Amino acid sequence: xxxxxxPSPPTPSGCTGAARxxxxxxxxxxxxxxxxxxxxxxxxxxxxxxxxxxxxxAPTPTAGAHPRDRHACTPDMLRFHAGAEPHRDRRMLxxxxxxxxxxCTFAAQPYPLLHFGDRLPGPLPPLPYxxxxxxxxxxxxxxxxxxxxxAAAPGGPGGRSAPASTTEKxxxxxxxxxxxxxxxQVGVDGRAPIRVDPGTAAVTYWQPGPPAPGRW
Numbered sequence: 001x002x003x004x005x006x007p008s009p010p011t012p013s014g015c016t017g018a019a020r021x022x023x024x025x026x027x028x029x030x031x032x033x034x035x036x037x038x039x040x041x042x043x044x045x046x047x048x049x050x051x052x053x054x055x056x057x058a059p060t061p062t063a064g065a066h067p068r069d070r071h072a073c074t075p076d077m078l079r080f081h082a083g084a085e086p087h088r089d090r091r092m093l094x095x096x097x098x099x100x101x102x103x104c105t106f107a108a109q110p111y112p113l114l115h116f117g118d119r120l121p122g123p124l125p126p127l128p129y130x131x132x133x134x135x136x137x138x139x140x141x142x143x144x145x146x147x148x149x150x151a152a153a154p155g156g157p158g159g160r161s162a163p164a165s166t167t168e169k170x171x172x173x174x175x176x177x178x179x180x181x182x183x184x185q186v187g188v189d190g191r192a193p194i195r196v197d198p199g200t201a202a203v204t205y206w207q208p209g210p211p212a213p214g215r216w
Contacts, residue, residue, distance in 0.1 A: 071102060099140075111206060125202050
């Protein structure tokens with residue numbers, strides 16, 4: 001008879017169960033170790049999310065981010081002064097100083113509305129080429145300027161001049177900062193009264209600094 005190979009000795013069932021339990025234990029340990037960093041990241045992220053609303057404040061709008069956001073200048077916020085300019089005929093300088101504790105702007109009405117006498121019921125027209133790029137903003141104690149051309153110079157725009165017979169003497173005038181408001185009366189210092197020609201007088205837009213001599 002041919003010889004058959006001897007069968008392998010059977011593996012003890014106890015060894016097989018122990019090996020299986022060891023492999024299961026190792027897998028569980030590895031899974032737990034892998035889960036720890038993920039839990040830590042999630043916990044840190046949760047803490048950051050919870051802390052975010054408490055520590056990051058919303059942006060506060062800055063006062064006057066845009067000229068329209070500022071308070072319009074009103075007569076009660078300002079101190080007015082007007083006087084003839086030394087050594088310059090037919091010129092008067094008007095200044096306003098902000099005496100309030102908040103910033104204001106001339107964005108709504110960028111030039112003063114000046115009223116001289118009964119012969120010129122409406123305000124003086126503005127000089128269009130004197131308009132600044134942006135409306136003047138007055139901080140507390142800030143000053144703005146406007147130059148008043150009380151009459152056209154001889155040979156001035158349009159070749160017109162101001163004959164003495166057409167001018168009016170004025171020692172005070174009315175100023176309004178917005179239309180349809182009652183003008184406040186401002187006295188003229190220095191060489192008062194001044195002569196104003198209702199047909200050729202004009203005023204500049206509000207300026208952030210004193211006008212250079214001869215600019216207008």
